[in-house]
Amino acid sequence: MNSIKSYEKELAFQADRRKATTEFIKIISDLWYDKSIEIVLFKNQVIDRNVSDIINLHEYAGQFVQKPISIFDSVELLGAISDIALPPSKIDIGKLTYEYHSDENSSRDIKAFILDKLKDANDSKNIIPKDVILYGFGRIGRLLARELMAKTGNGNQLRLRAIVTRGQLTPEVLEKRATLLKTDSVHGQFTGTVDTDFNKKALLINGTTVHMISADKPENIDYKIFGIEQALLIDNSGVLRDKKGLEKHLKAKGISKVLLTAPGKDIPNIVHGVNQYEFDPDSFDIYSAASCTTNAIAPILKVVEDSLGIKKGHLETIHAYTNDQNLVDNLHGKYRRGRAAALNMVITETGAGTAVAKAIPSLDGKLTSNAIRVPVPNGSLAVLNLDISTKTSKTAINTIIKKYALEGDLVEQIKYSLSNELVSSDIVGTSSPSVYDSNATIVSDDGKNIILYVWYDNEYGYSHQVIRLAKYIAKVRRFTYY
CATH class of the missing domain: 3.30.360.10 (Dihydrodipicolinate Reductase; domain 2)
Structure with missing residues (x-):
């Protein structure tokens, strides 16, 4: 009889936990799409994750800090975050939960705790969105496109506007480009939608127009005819590797910064998190994201x-x-x-x-x-x-x-x-x-x-480093709390 009662309690707890996880998913979605506040759990992405994924990530978080990280606490803290005014931000709910249950914070009012921890958020500078061009559309280029479009949100950081490839762009080639973006043998299906519009010579990714430009000489492209101004160009083509070659991009109309996704010669080679602050974006126009x-x-x-x-x-x-x-x-x-x-x-x-x-x-x-x-x-x-x-x-x-x-x-x-x-x-x-x-x-x-x-x-880890560096160069890095 006791085993039956115990089993019933376990079922009830699992139901309550999954219900709380559903609420967690709703709140993080609302924060992202309504306020451009991205929530992570000890650096793990939680947007577009299912209930089981979120529960497993909480289990990992508890093992990591050797303290229980409860979904119920996460939901309560997220509710407090939703109730206060914050600029576009990236916030680690796992770290906040861990800190809340430390000895000095455990008796504090949750809203007061959140206000104290995030008090510097409103000191962050206004962000001017940055147009992005992908020059090349291979393994790294497609992963960058996926991540940029999946995290566009309200478009107040990096905006993917165009992709440049070599060779003639035909309806068949455009369709093949779309298919390669949608499906990947290693990384699986793209979670969004990808359609083609050959009349516009564009991919429609999540309903947003991304122009496909065919060109062999980077300096001859006029991006301004597409309404693109002061863009950051990410060169993942593997063709140009030194300052002299990459400067050709800056001769094109509409480009202000260039980022190479490979080791570069005679340009700053940056590992984001390690040495990016040694190179001020106001002083340098060409960067390498190393290997x-x-x-x-x-x-x-x-x-x-x-x-x-x-x-x-x-x-x-x-x-x-x-x-x-x-x-x-x-x-x-x-x-x-x-x-x-x-x-x-x-x-x-x-x-x-x-x-x-x-x-x-x-x-x-x-x-x-x-x-x-x-x-x-x-x-x-x-x-x-x-x-x-x-x-x-x-x-x-x-x-x-x-x-x-x-x-x-x-x-x-x-x-x-x-x-x-x-x-x-x-x-x-x-x-x-x-x-x-x-x-x-x-x-x-x-x-x-x-x-x-x-x-x-x-591929994937490196692509995220490229995007982190791109945000630094473009000066669209949000307030972060890790």
Whole structure:
């Protein structure tokens, strides 16, 4: 009899929890679409997530901070956020819930607590929306388009206005472009709608017109005829890689800033969260977002360098194969990359060990690096073998990195994993560029050598870093509370 009552209680609790989660989804949707306030849960996106996703994210959050993070508390705090006037913002409800239940806040009125925590929000500057052009429409370009359109909201930050591709634009080509945006073998279906209008030579993404422009010479394009002014152009074509080449974009009518989605020569190479503040958007017009691997390792290396000091080290990246490799054995400009990508592990080079010094100058000359391309289409792993200046332990280094993942300037960049079962497919779709595998960490007996394992979605995580940097360059970064 007692077991039946217990079971009935469990059912009632689950029903109440799912009902509260439905309310959570409604409130975050209202905040986003009515007030341009984006809610995240310890950096995890919750917009357009279902009930089970939200419950699972609360479970993860509780494990992460080692305190219960209740959906019922989240709903109550969200209600208080809804009742106050806030500018466009990005707010971590997990962090707020955790802080509310700390000893000094647990007896406070919830609204008073929220007002105190978000008191700086109204000091943020007015945001002028920025038009965005995607120059190229490959793997990264399409993920950028998906994310920009999914997070357009009221359009008060980045507005995707046009996509530039090479070659003639025919109805068939336009339809194929639309299909590639809608469906993806790795990342699944786009959650919105994609239609075509060949008369306008445009894609209609979520009902919004995005012009498709065919051009071979970037300097000859007149974006102003489409009503595009002072735009940020994101070059993901892979063709132009240096300052001289990228300056061609600035000669086009309607472009004011350029961001390259690859390592660049003679231009600032930025890992957002690490070194963006060293380059004022009012002083520079061309930027590089570095590489996916550099974005994965730089946040972790910065934590180790700042906390323990790095004497020297080696980076080995176990990287998903890419489009530049051959599907079957054939001639290739680089050694080994000509062998069938889906059948071989391929040793090749990476410049990430050198490139990371552009973001963290104190590491110049301290790191060597290499890469192994492996037969997975996405999801990579960086292994950092580091000799450090200050003795540590596995518990100590994990505690340090967990602190940086929870608070400070790198919370968007580092996701701290507690899983003993983490594999590459698990991190596909992760917006953080660095997923720190805490259970895989190895520390030598003398505490002076550490081996850290950092997973990264080399497509999706990197794309989010590009967008974070784009917002900084365009000066449309909202008030954030992490």
